[in-house]
Amino acid sequence: MMKSTLSVTTVDDTARIARVIAAELRPRDVLLLTGDLGAGKTTFTKALCAALGITETVTSPTFNLVHEYVGGRLTVVHCDLYRLERTGELDDLALDEARRRGAVLVVEWGDLVPDAFDDALVVGFEHAAGDARTVTVSWRGSNWEARFVRLSDRLQVGTTT
Numbered sequence: 001m002m003k004s005t006l007s008v009t010t011v012d013d014t015a016r017i018a019r020v021i022a023a024e025l026r027p028r029d030v031l032l033l034t035g036d037l038g039a040g041k042t043t044f045t046k047a048l049c050a051a052l053g054i055t056e057t058v059t060s061p062t063f064n065l066v067h068e069y070v071g072g073r074l075t076v077v078h079c080d081l082y083r084l085e086r087t088g089e090l091d092d093l094a095l096d097e098a099r100r101r102g103a104v105l106v107v108e109w110g111d112l113v114p115d116a117f118d119d120a121l122v123v124g125f126e127h128a129a130g131d132a133r134t135v136t137v138s139w140r141g142s143n144w145e146a147r148f149v150r151l152s153d154r155l156q157v158g159t160t161t
């Protein structure tokens with residue numbers, strides 16, 4: 001299991017990471033975004049959608065839990081599981097159906113249901129000193145394995161095992 005750890009200080013740095021990841025995305029990919037409240041998950045999603053050519057304004061899916069954005073290179077289904085009250089509610093979000101249509105899933109608080117997504121790129125955000133963030137990129141399942149080395153190179157950071 002390899003992991004890339006990056007220190008970022010600004011929203012622009014986060015946007016650069018999002019652009020690198022966006023360039024690697026294929027239909028049906030899953031991105032799990034982890035990290036505390038305000039760590040930068042939605043900020044990342046906004047930049048990712050922009051990089052895919054989505055012009056619609058991306059907002060936090062806090063109340064309706066799931067938003068879908070079309071018009072870019074790929075359709076993005078963006079959800080936030082923080083307010084998911086029962087795991088059973090996950091089924092109501094129809095994420096599997098969206099994937100079957102070829103959408104990319106971007107899941108904030110995806111770690112709240114650890115068994116739901118077994119093949120995913122995991123992007124973690126942590127608060128660091130000042131306004132800075134530490135971003136960790138890792139993967140689970142076979143879907144990202146082959147792409148991860150190249151992705152790490154493009155993120156221009158050391159890869160640790």
Ligand SMILES: Nc1ncnc2c1ncn2[C@@H]1O[C@H](COP(=O)(O)OP(=O)(O)OP(=O)(O)O)[C@@H](O)[C@H]1O
Pocket residue numbers: 008009010011012013014035036037038039040041042043044060080108125131132133
């Ligand atoms: N890399 C960064 N550097 C500095 N500030 C950042 C960075 N990323 C995000 N922020 C700022 O942190 C604030 C919260 O970010 P954001 O809404 O993306 O967090 P979140 O992880 O989605 O939170 P929540 O769990 O509540 O959905 C925003 O004001 C944003 O501008």
Ligand SMILES: [Mg+2]
Pocket residue numbers: 041042043060080108
């Ligand atoms: Mg958010």
